[in-house]
Amino acid sequence: MIIQIILLSGLVLFSILAILLKDLLKSALSLAVASLFLGIIFFRLGAPYAGVFEISVVAGLITVLFALTVALTRKDSEVQEARLTRLVFPLFFVIFLIIDGLVMKSLLQQVPALPTGPETGSFGEVLWKARTFDLVAQLGVILAGVLAVLALFRKKEEDKDE
């Protein structure tokens, strides 16, 4: 139960960070961490396929594309986070925890248990043995993203050279 609470709190914390942070790279990394928490939660709830998709596609693939695009396009200057962000974020988090503590327990008890599906296996088995082709396709998407950035930002490089 404690682990579940830590995971859920981490998910909410990093999701809010992903929205509030102004620095795009930090925001993308926060989203990746939030996805990682969500993937672990899926896996613990007995949905390894959903967990694998969440971790490999959202936490892995999309983050690589975000980070790559941000790294290649952003200006060198540091992004200053607004003071409001730093104040609002803890407030948001506390409000969420209060609502969660008061409402979620009774709400969750009303949700019927899901029928167990045929998907089984450990995280490693699902990722490496059941969904291997997805990894190849994800490599393809990353490659396409890298090549797209190289192709579309080429003019900028030429301008810089001039």
Add this chain to the structure above:
Amino acid sequence: MVFSFIFIPLLIAACLPLIGKVSKKIIPDVLTNTTLAFLLLNSILLVKPVFSRGSLLQNINWFGELVNLQIALDGFSLLMLFTISLVSLCITLFSIDYLKHYGHQANFYALLLVMVAGMNGLVLVPDLFSVYLFLEVAAVASYALVAFGLGPEELEASFKYLMLSVVASAFILLSITVIFGLTGSLSFQAVARGLQDLNASLVLGVCLAFFIMGFGLKAALVPFHAWLPDAHPSAPAPISAMLSGLLIKVSGIYALFRIVYSVVGMTPALSKVLMAMGAISIVVAALLALGQNDVKRMLAYSSISQVGYIILGLAIGTPLGIAGGLFHLFNHAVAKGLLFLNSGSIQHITGTRNLNELGGLGKKVPVTAGTNLIGALSIAGVPPLAGFWSKLIIIIALIQADHFGYALVAILASILTLWYYLLIQRKAFFGPLNDRWLKIKEAPFWMTAANVILALLCLLVGIFFSPVFKTWIAPAADALARGVQQVLMWGI
């Protein structure tokens, strides 16, 4: 051997940007064309095994350990692989000279090969989520290729294409998620088996509606066509040819009909919906094409109209209708590839695509004019060219299935098609020669050669229609006509 369709283009694409640092032009040109020629040869060599066994199911071992790298090849997927390799090869041959204008050949070819790998992967994987992922591989590469010129028009078209394509992907993914929830599996075989035992027609109907919206957007079927007339004309000519000739067919038509026939199973209600959408696309897009002055924009509307023919044929549900639809898919890929490349030649020669500024070019550039005429007449369905046979088969199939109204629509729309293609001929190649074009000459060698190869294909496929039909189209149509049984038989 079958895995090479995915891994070789990906591998070469990964190496090309580095090779481009050493050799800016010759090695990227040679490497890309050799890769696609190899894939074309590979697809031809696979005809015999697929013909004799009906389908091939292959697995790869990773350092002795069994991993789930499984692909399934049957007549339908082989036809798609052959079409992709053939048209892509002609497009890269054309690009040898055409890309001098843009530069950065290595990057361009790398993206094009990723797109080819994505399309090949989509055609080969027997799993819904992998289909979605390979769809995205091809799509991400295509967004960048549409914007490759970096002009405001290209960037806007690419953005519009990206936005609508993401909506399409969301619908497809949502539908896959629901099917996964219903059947607990994603592989074609398990989903097909699971859906047979399941009584969930309402939920399945919603899933199919989402699939039609998603893949309909990818195939630019009316009313989901808004992105295509902007994206296709704005892209460089070889990419317009790739998108109109191949991508809309693979990521739209192939994926939709593979799922409809082989996974879910075609129903009379679904057949009616798809046939109605096909017929509306044929008529609406043909009428819209008539009012265009930009050659490529007219061709883009023509693509929407011809996709309508393909859908109409495939949706009839009879073996003859499916064969007609698939044959038209192949013929349209070749002829529309030719016409978009040809429009690139026209733009290269004159610097414009506006039909009102052209005129009398036939006297100065007879090869470009001749190949354009062959492509146009093939799509319009004039005998003995390839497009005539496929349209004839679709119309006969419609009459056999007692769909006389649709048959009449198909015939009348063919006249409309001929009309707007003759408009291109009259405005661009016939009539008095404008003084501006007195000094023009034919496009460079490789551009003209690619046009001639595709034009010869339109002609030869029409003349030797019977062997082509028996070798490529009939096995593909059989694979689809067997319906769900086709995927249930895989590996047995």
